[in-house]
Amino acid sequence: MRLFILLFLVATTLCQGAVPIWSKTGHRVTGEVANQYLTRKARKAIDKLLNGQSLAAVSTFGDDIKADRKYREFSPWHYVNFPADKKYTDVEPSEQGDVVMGIQKCIAVVKDKNSSLEDKRFYLKFLVHLMGDLHQPMHVGRKEDKGGNDIQLQWFGRGTNLHRVWDSNMINDYGMGYRELASNLPRLSKEEVKQIQQGNVLTWVEESQELANKVYDSAAVGEKLGYRYSYDWWPTVEQQLQRGGIRLAAVLNDMFK
Secondary structure, three states: OHHHHHHHHHHHHHHHOOOOOHHHHHHHHHHHHHOOOHHHHHHHHHHHOOOOHHHHHHHHHHHHHOOOOHHHHHHHHHHOOOOOOOOHOOOOOOOOOOOHHHHHHHHHHHHHHOOHHHHHHHHHHHHHHHHHHHHHHHHOOOOHHOOOOOOOEEEEEEEEEEEHHHHHHHHHOOOOOHHHHHHOOOOOOOHHHHHHHHHHHHHHHHHHHHHHHHHHOOOOOOOOHHHHHHHHHHHHHHHHHHHHHHHHHHHHHHOOO
């Protein structure tokens, strides 16, 4: 029994190191922010579809189902890789899908009047998750290093990689719960919110790629990161969590108008 538990823990650790995810806290912040910008009509429709569950509660759905093999086909939806000097529309789309195609599919299914209630609920929860992933810059990273997963670093003396620093290290070590984080994000004017909501998933993925290129330049293999890195980049983490939530609300408001 002890050997089984040990092998399970080792396997779980290895899988977590290889699979790119925004942390649970990060996804929940995005869901909580989106809730603040929903129209009354959208809020009512979402509440009905989700049986009263909040956007924050369902925001981790896309990662929660990864342990079930029957959902393996959705794994490529969490990210997209394309050359740093190219636009998303310049390259051949992946046959397995990516985060952009995933978001588009989710929107189409939820809006389709012929979709079953079960499908609408599934894809709505997945949409909430993928909009968070889209705004984690390393989910729009480079194929050769698996979105920064192969760039090994030190985070306060602990072994990690560039992807994980952005997924969870900075957020978790900041020490706030998702509600506290969401309530302490920068205050934005109506005009600023409107500006953030401009565009669509294609413009937003290229914005994330531009940011990813800067993140790649922010650290070298083997570098020891800590307080200075967090101080320099935490405002960007907040910005992406907030933008993800505001844009998720815009997508949902459009879907349920």
